[in-house]
Amino acid sequence: QKEVEQDPGPLSVPEGAIVSLNCTYSNSAFQYFMWYRQYSRKGPELLMYTYSSGNKEDGRFTAQVDKSSKYISLFIRDSQPSDSATYLCAMSAPGAQKLVFGQGTRLTINP
Amino acid sequence: SQTIHQWPATLVQPVGSPLSLECTVEGTSNPNLYWYRQAAGRGLQLLFYSVGIGQISSEVPQNLSASRPQDRQFILSSKKLLLSDSGFYLCAWSPLQGRNQPQHFGDGTRLSIL
Numbered sequence: 769q770k771e772v773e774q775d776p777g778p779l780s781v782p783e784g785a786i787v788s789l790n791c792t793y794s795n796s797a798f799q800y801f802m803w804y805r806q807y808s809r810k811g812p813e814l815l816m817y818t819y820s821s822g823n824k825e826d827g828r829f830t831a832q833v834d835k836s837s838k839y840i841s842l843f844i845r846d847s848q849p850s851d852s853a854t855y856l857c858a859m860s861a862p863g864a865q866k867l868v869f870g871q872g873t874r875l876t877i878n879p
Numbered sequence: 880s881q882t883i884h885q886w887p888a889t890l891v892q893p894v895g896s897p898l899s900l901e902c903t904v905e906g907t908s909n910p911n912l913y914w915y916r917q918a919a920g921r922g923l924q925l926l927f928y929s930v931g932i933g934q935i936s937s938e939v940p941q942n943l944s945a946s947r948p949q950d951r952q953f954i955l956s957s958k959k960l961l962l963s964d965s966g967f968y969l970c971a972w973s974p975l976q977g978r979n980q981p982q983h984f985g986d987g988t989r990l991s992i993l
Contacts, residue, residue: 800979811885811969811984812923819979856922860979865911865930866938867982871922 771795774857774870783879787844791857791870794838798859798868801833803842806854806872815855816842847877881906885970885985893993898943898957900988902970905951910972912953913982914945917967929953930975965992 774791781787789803800819804812816831818824824831830843840859844851857870882905892898904910914926925938927945935945942961946954953970967989971982 800981802981804984809987809989811971811986814981814983817981858981862979864979865928865936866925869923 769794771868772857772859772870775873776871778874778876780876780878781847783847783849783877785847785877787847787851787875787877789842789844789855789857789873789875791840791859792838793840793859793868795861795868796835796838797861798838799835799862800860801831801840802858802867803829803831804856804858805851806856808853812856849877849879852876881972881983883970883972883983883985885968885988887988888986889989889991891991891993892960894962895959898955898960898964898990900955900968900970900990902953902955902985903951904972907951907972907974909950909975911975911982912947913971913973914953914955915969915971917969917987919966923969927955960992962992965990 772793803816805815806812818831821833821835828845832841854872854874856872858867860867885902913928915923917923929935929947932947943957967987969984969987971984973980973982
């Protein structure tokens, strides 16, 4: 079993829809959670970083962490074609030098 | 603000040739530095990381090596490339102070082995 599971998609939704992206993890030591956006032929770009359960909002993006269920989500409101990218979740345990990444979900927003 | 540079952006090399990819970080001191490989449609595989000059940790046995000759310079090398070395190579940095800080990535080098 992988430490982090992420549905690779592809996921295709119409413009303006609410998008939900999810990751599950098995290691209860993970306490720090990140979401990255990666456009084609580019490096991943940090979108959200959180280390507590609950919701964190930044503009149209909301990151949600449920440590009891070992489940994290990224919600995108009012999705735009420019949101079309691959979204990667990542997480780490306290004191760890390394991040553990999900496989990434490819998202397409259709105009 | 901090920036990270990788070059070249694209590279085509014959099997058996040597490799040198360079990554530099600006605007910060004593960063942690990382090399990843990303195969098509797959996640990120950590290859090497470094917490200081000359300090390299290898995650995956392979014919690649890494070096950190200066504080903000990280180099990925190979003496003889294999077909399986093709992929998208990403360099990343994170602040040394404060563990569990997120990593920040460069725009990668797309390596094709012929």
